[in-house]
Amino acid sequence: MSRIRTAVLISGRGSNMMALVEATRAPGFPAEIVRVISNRPDAKGLGFAEAQGIATAVIDHTAFPGRDAFEAALQSRLEADGIELVALAGFMRVLSPAFTAKWRDRILNIHPSLLPAYKGLHTHERALAGGATRHGCTVHYVTAELDGGATILQAEVPVLAGDTVETLAARVLTEEHRIYPRALGIVARKLQAKTST
Ligand code: GRF
Numbered sequence: 001m002s003r004i005r006t007a008v009l010i011s012g013r014g015s016n017m018m019a020l021v022e023a024t025r026a027p028g029f030p031a032e033i034v035r036v037i038s039n040r041p042d043a044k045g046l047g048f049a050e051a052q053g054i055a056t057a058v059i060d061h062t063a064f065p066g067r068d069a070f071e072a073a074l075q076s077r078l079e080a081d082g083i084e085l086v087a088l089a090g091f092m093r094v095l096s097p098a099f100t101a102k103w104r105d106r107i108l109n110i111h112p113s114l115l116p117a118y119k120g121l122h123t124h125e126r127a128l129a130g131g132a133t134r135h136g137c138t139v140h141y142v143t144a145e146l147d148g149g150a151t152i153l154q155a156e157v158p159v160l161a162g163d164t165v166e167t168l169a170a171r172v173l174t175e176e177h178r179i180y181p182r183a184l185g186i187v188a189r190k191l192q193a194k195t196s197t
Contacts, residue, residue: 007034014045030191039092085108107141155179
């Protein structure tokens, strides 16, 4: 069965993208990463992808007059690559309802909280400030509602006495790297089943 052609969208460090790339190398993994796209030319993750021989592209949102033009360029790139599944991994642009509708059930994101808690930014700060005793991360489908699509997988970590934003973020990140590849596998397998019927 052919592997699901996947693009990973990043804006920075790209550690989740790296975890996805590594996982997709396993024999029999149902997705392959054929393109890494960054909206920022200086995203650190681009170097890793290039070094791994994965095609990259920079689609710099600041070079476009607005979101529609940026998304049109993104869509053209995805279509030219024959992409079937999109994984957002630290991609810091909000996508329009028109774009997310086009990719319905074929676009995923990882968010560093136990959604629906702490949608949006600064999740670790807010969990600590709110006195949370448990925190974590969620892989979910992307819809028009920010951090609001259906959950695919979640992982929970404890918030420990003396935690700082950094120690908590690191504990959550370890779980991100564990569940995102699993979630990608789940969704890719579903898509394979769909295309084979
Ligand atoms: C991760 O914490 C992810 O959950 C959030 O942004 C961060 C990206 O980190 N959406 P990286 O670029 O994958 O290292």
